[in-house]
Amino acid sequence: MFEYLNQVQNIKTIITIGSMALFCVGLFGLLTKKHFIKIFISIAIMESSLFLFFIGLSYNSSLVAPILTKNHQNFSQMNDPIPHAMILTAIVIGMSVLALGISFAIEYYKVTGKTKIDEMKDLRH
Amino acid sequence: MSFKRDISTSSLSGFTLSAILILTILSILIQNIPKQITTAGDKLLELNSQEGVSNAVTSVVVYFRGFDTLGEIAVLFIASLGIGLMLSNNTKCDIKAQSNFMLKTAAKILFPIILLFGIYIIVYGHLSPGGGFQGGVIIASAILLLVISYQNFELSHKIIELLETFAGISYVLIGLIGLIVLDKFLGNFLPSNISNMGMLLSGGIIPIIYIIIGIKVGSEMSLIVQNLIRRAQ
Amino acid sequence: MIGLIILCTFIGIIIIAFASIIQNKLVDSIILFMGVGLGSVVLFTIFKAPDVALTEAVIGTGVSSLIFLMALKHLKATK
Numbered sequence: 001m002f003e004y005l006n007q008v009q010n011i012k013t014i015i016t017i018g019s020m021a022l023f024c025v026g027l028f029g030l031l032t033k034k035h036f037i038k039i040f041i042s043i044a045i046m047e048s049s050l051f052l053f054f055i056g057l058s059y060n061s062s063l064v065a066p067i068l069t070k071n072h073q074n075f076s077q078m079n080d081p082i083p084h085a086m087i088l089t090a091i092v093i094g095m096s097v098l099a100l101g102i103s104f105a106i107e108y109y110k111v112t113g114k115t116k117i118d119e120m121k122d123l124r125h
Numbered sequence: 126m127s128f129k130r131d132i133s134t135s136s137l138s139g140f141t142l143s144a145i146l147i148l149t150i151l152s153i154l155i156q157n158i159p160k161q162i163t164t165a166g167d168k169l170l171e172l173n174s175q176e177g178v179s180n181a182v183t184s185v186v187v188y189f190r191g192f193d194t195l196g197e198i199a200v201l202f203i204a205s206l207g208i209g210l211m212l213s214n215n216t217k218c219d220i221k222a223q224s225n226f227m228l229k230t231a232a233k234i235l236f237p238i239i240l241l242f243g244i245y246i247i248v249y250g251h252l253s254p255g256g257g258f259q260g261g262v263i264i265a266s267a268i269l270l271l272v273i274s275y276q277n278f279e280l281s282h283k284i285i286e287l288l289e290t291f292a293g294i295s296y297v298l299i300g301l302i303g304l305i306v307l308d309k310f311l312g313n314f315l316p317s318n319i320s321n322m323g324m325l326l327s328g329g330i331i332p333i334i335y336i337i338i339g340i341k342v343g344s345e346m347s348l349i350v351q352n353l354i355r356r357a358q
Numbered sequence: 359m360i361g362l363i364i365l366c367t368f369i370g371i372i373i374i375a376f377a378s379i380i381q382n383k384l385v386d387s388i389i390l391f392m393g394v395g396l397g398s399v400v401l402f403t404i405f406k407a408p409d410v411a412l413t414e415a416v417i418g419t420g421v422s423s424l425i426f427l428m429a430l431k432h433l434k435a436t437k
Contacts, residue, residue: 001362002359002361002362004361005361005362005365006359006360006361007361010361011360011361011364014361014364014365014368015364015368016148016151017145017148017149018364018365018368018369018371018372019368020144020145020148021145021368021372022368022371022372022375024141024144024145025141025372025375025376025379026375027141027144028137028138028141028379029379031137032137033379035384037384037387037388037426037429037430037433038379038384038387040426041378041379041387041388041391041426042379044391044418044422045375045378045379045391045394048394048395048398048418051398051410051414052398052401052402055402055405055407055410056401056405059405059406061360063406064406065406065407065408066170066180066181066182067179067180067181067182067253067254067408068179068180068322068323074174075170075171075173075174075181076170078170078181079406079407080164080166080167081166081169081170081181081182081185082164082165082166082169082185083166084182084185084407084409084410085182085185085186085190087407087410088182088186088258088409088410088413089186089193089194089197091410091413091414091417091418092197092201092258092413092417093197093200093201095417095418095421095422095425096200096201096204096205097200097204098422098425099204099208099349099353099425100204100207100208100211102425102426102429103207103208103211103212103353104211105429106211106212106429106432106433107211107212109432109433110432115433180409182409183409246412254408254409254411254412255409255412256409258413258417259409259412259413259416262416262417262420262421263416265421266416266420266421269424346421350421350424353424353425353428354428
């Protein structure tokens with residue numbers, strides 16, 4: 001069973017199904033829960049699943065990390081550095097947008113005192 | 126008219142199960158990708174051997190894709206601005222609980238160690254995994270330790286403003302100098318020989334830009350952390 | 359061997375994420391969300407991406423959970 005799971009297409013299948021299942025768990029939490037902090041946690045879980053998907057698909061088990069060391073002296077046979085750079089930017093931006101959203105929600109709670117999204121109907125006529 | 130969110134649990138589980146089924150079919154289709162594809166990353170790895178920087182991800186983030194990093198710093202700045210504006214500034218803050226004596230002593234000992242570790246990760250960003258973003262947030266976590274332990278500790282707003290402005294302006298200034306000297310925005314105008322690879326002073330402007338990013342991210346995250354904790358009452 | 363490790367880590371992350379959403383208290387929910395971040399760091403290390411693992415460990419597990427905990431403190435302070 002170890003050799004069956006070590007083939008390249010089976011590893012990619014595991015990564016795809018696993019990260020998409022995590023995305024579905026986050027989606028379930030986003031649609032069902034009513035407290036706004038749980039909704040923010042579900043959004044953060046969905047973002048994490050996409051980062052795992054992106055880096056997992058560009059993973060090759062026979063290459064090394066893209067950094068020069070004592071054992072590896074030249075820039076060949078390395079993993080792709082471009083997805084790493086893009087995901088670095090995406091993680092930082094995701095965190096900053098989450099912080100801004102939470103501060104908006106806290107201010108709304110201080111003004112009106114409601115935490116569940118069922119009761120937030122000030123803008124409805 | 127009342128607004129009810131009555132999506133039942135059974136329909137939601139049916140939805141997620143069908144989503145997993147569709148994605149299983151997609152993953153079977155992925156298996157037909159050919160094994161050997163040449164991507165842009167291989168070309169960048171070849172180009173990187175002329176820059177003289179050991180960490181390939183650093184050179185992609187700072188040099189080959191430096192403009193995206195400038196946009197990311199702008200997004201961080203806007204988020205920090207929004208948080209500072211939104212949280213209301215109640216000056217009536219009665220301090221209810223004093224911290225534990227163990228916490229105060231441990232924070233006094235640990236703060237310089239964590240600060241030094243953060244500065245190490247920023248400065249060695251082009252030789253080992255790390256860089257400006259990671260080191261900046263580590264510095265902010267050292268400041269967080271002090272803010273939790275001592276109730277009277279406040280970072281002076283003027284110094285943080287000065288650091289942020291200086292870092293932001295010098296990033297754009299370095300880009301403009303590159304434009305004047307080399308006809309390329311954020312071009313590498315300092316000497317970067319391959320013979321220096323592995324030393325601290327190598328790679329031209331790449332370590333300098335990462336230090337500037339580290340200063341900016343560190344000061345911004347410290348301000349965000351202090352705003353979130355101090356303006357609670 | 360690597361395929362088995364990746365499979366077990368994914369199953370662990372999915373179970374922890376599901377447990378984080380269906381909790382009753384909010385403090386437990388936030389602490390289990392830190393567990394998702396930790397499993398994510400382990401997976402990034404297996405995928406040979408050290409920069410991304412360091413960034414996710416510092417930002418995703420450290421500062422992001424801190425923001426949630428501070429939000430909880432604001433909610434309880436003005437009750």
